[in-house]
Amino acid sequence: MPGARLTQEERRLIAAGLTARLGYGEIARQLDRPTSTITREIARNGGPSGYRADNAQRATVRRSRRSKAPAPRVPEGSAGGAGHARGAGTGDGRDQAAVEAYATQLAELLAQLGMPRMVGRVLACLYVTDCGSLTAADLVQRLGVSPASVSKAIGYLEAQELVRRERPEGESRERYVVDDDIWYRAMLASAQRNTALAEFARNGADLLGVRTPAGARMTEASVFLELAGTDIVRAVQRRRRGHSG
Incomplete structure (x- = not known):
């Protein structure tokens, strides 16, 4: 059994175990399977929150069919x-x-x-x-x-x-x-969104009146968002300068 493929019934028991919040080791013991088998099965089929027995069974059948088909030749170094x-x-x-x-x-x-x-x-x-x-x-x-x-x-x-x-x-x-610098660019995009929100909050403060409670709330939000955006840009620039140096 330990060396055989998981059956559909075993996959249903895995799903039931996850629903019951059992650990991978406990599920493995119930099925008399190595914990590593259960870990791989769950990881490759949606993770603990996305695991579905029927979907996992269908995916296994598809992988089995692909493995029996001759693999296309990929030139050396091809992406x-x-x-x-x-x-x-x-x-x-x-x-x-x-x-x-x-x-x-x-x-x-x-x-x-x-x-x-x-x-x-x-x-x-x-x-x-x-x-x-x-x-x-x-x-x-x-x-x-x-x-x-x-x-x-x-x-x-x-x-x-x-x-x-x-x-x-x-x-x-x-x-x-995905480029190596995607997180730099993502953070800069986040800073731009903060700047846009800060400006919108300032407009809201002017509309509501900066001396009113609602206007003061908007003013505080605009100051915070602008500072957060500036801090993000500075942090990204420091990191990039460090890499280029």
């Missing part, structure tokens, strides 16, 4: 093969299951911080690739989601300046790219 990320099978010594688990944990953290769950999954998937770019088809295949879901998530990430599009010469498909 098209970066998703399997230069992972297991490229001789770099990485544990692909651990990489997938890390990407899932990153997506979970981003969701806890307020990012829409699908957006976080797409960003995490891109971020753990060495080349930092994937096509829409790559993302659909890796995440097991619809093209529409990927498109919506990419639109959100572009608006936040976390992802950009490019079409390399000679390629027919667009690639979605």
Whole structure:
């Protein structure tokens, strides 16, 4: 049993265990499976909050079919093969299951911080690739989601300046790219939003009257937002100067 693939009934028991807030070790003991098997199963199928037994079963069937199909030849150094990320099978010594688990944990953290769950999954998937770019088809295949879901998530990430599009010469498909400095640019975009909010709050204070309680509240908000935006810009500039030095 420990070496066999998980059955659909076992996946339902995993889902029930997660609903009951059991630990991975307890679920593993109930199924007489290694804890690492349960950890990988949950990590690659939506994480503890997104795990669904039926979805996990279907994803396993799809992966099994793909593994039986002949793999397309990817030229050495081609970005098209970066998703399997230069992972297991490229001789770099990485544990692909651990990489997938890390990407899932990153997506979970981003969701806890307020990012829409699908957006976080797409960003995490891109971020753990060495080349930092994937096509829409790559993302659909890796995440097991619809093209529409990927498109919506990419639109959100572009608006936040976390992802950009490019079409390399000679390629027919667009690639979605995360650059090394995406967090710098994202923070600058956040500072710009703070500045816009500060100006809007100042206008509100003028309208309401700066001596009224509501106007004073707006004035305080505008001062705070402006200072926060300035501090962000200064922090980013200091960090960039440190890198360039």
